[in-house]
Amino acid sequence: MEQFNLLLIEYDNHHSCYTKLSQRWPDVSVTVANNENEALIALLYTRFQLILLDTVLAEEEVISLVNSASGLNCKAPVIVMLEAHESHLKARYEVLQVVGCWLKPINVDAIEQFIRRQKNTNSLAEPEYIQILLDKTQNNKNLAIVIFKKLFIELPQQIHDIDIALQQQHYKVALEITHKLHGSVGFCGFSDMQQQAYALENCLLHKDYQTVIGHFDTLKTAIVSFVAKKNAILNTLI
Template structure:
C-alpha cells in the first residue's frame, strides 16, 4: 500500500544509489525528494519537514555526519527520523552512528528486508508516539529479546521519577553542575532506549546547562517533565506491548 503521507528525503551523490533506494521506497511512499549532495540536502531540510531522512555518510559538500549534527542543532527536521547509509560500518557498530545523532543505519548493499525493518520501526511520527512505539524502540535495541526489553523498561520506570526529582532540586538550588550530571545521564538513557522524542529535549536541556542558560534549562526541563509523566502513565501499556 502506498503511504502518501510518508514524506522521505534521500541524499546520496551516487545517482544509481539514489534511484535504487527511491525505487525500493516507492512501495511505501509517493512523496520522495532526491538530493544530489549534502548541500542540496541541507537546502531541502530547511524548507520542509520529512518523516524519514536517508543520508549517505560520505557526500561532498556536507557529509552525512555533518548534516545530522546540523539537523539536530536546529531545523525543521530536528526530531525527524534520520537514517545513515554506509558501506563501512558493521552491524554491531550501529551504536556509533546512533551516538552521532542518527536514528538507525542501512548498510550497503541495501536489501528490501532492511528497508521493511526501518519503515516498521520509524514510520510513526515522534509527536504521535504511543506505547507500541516505545516498546518497538526497545525491542530494536535488544534484538527482539522481549524478556531483556522488559527488564530494561522496568529499570527505566523505576529510576526515572527519582532522576526527575534530583534534576528539579538541582535546578531549584541553582546547582548547574549537579543538574548537568543528571541531565547528561537522562540524555544517555534516552539515547540507549531509542526514545528520540525524549532524546531531543534532553539534549537541548543538557546544552542549555553547559552554556549556563538556566531560564532555557528550566523551559526544557518542564517539557521533559510533561513527556516523562505521560510515559510513566502508560507504563502498563508499554510493558503489555513488550510482551507481545
C-alpha cells in the first residue's frame, strides 16, 4: 500500500472534515499548511499527489500559491475551494495549472473519489525515480547510475538487518539502521520510501513498539517495489 500525500493549505485551521480522509484511508497522509511559508516548506521536502487550497485569500495570493505549487510539485494537481460569492473566479484560476475549483460546502466523498483516481494513476514509476535523481544530480547520468546501483545493494541489506534487529528486539540497532536508510532515500528525494522510513524511525524513536511491525512491513513493501524496478531503471539510463 503506497503512501498518498495530500497537502491541505488552510489558514483558518478548521480542517476537521479532512481528518476523515486519513481515518477512511490509512495510506492517505494529510499535511496541513497554515500559512504560505509552511506550504512552501512542505512543497520543497515532500512529493504530493494532491494539493487542496481551502482558504480565503486575495486573487493574487491564490495565483502565487498555485504557481509555487506547480513549480515545486509539478506532478500534483491543485484544487481550489471557493465560497459561493467567489464562483466568478473559477475561469480565472482554471487557466492556471489547476485541476478544478470546487464550491463549498466541501464534499469529502468527492475528494475521496478524486483520490481513488489519483491512486490508480500516480504511483511512483521508473521514469519518476529517474527524473527525481537526474534533477538532484543536475542531469549527470553517470552519477545517477552510481547512486541507483548503491541503493539497489544497500536498501535490501538494510531492510534485512532491520528485520533481524526487530526479531531480536534490538530496537536501538533497528533505529540506527532505519535512520541511515531514511537519510539515503530522503537525500535522493524518493518520497514514497522516505515517508515510510520516517514513520518507522519516529515509531522506534518514541518506543512505540506495538506499531513497529506494521510500519516496518509498509517500508519493506516500498523497498521491494523499488528494487523490482532495478532493471528497467538501469536499462533506461545506460
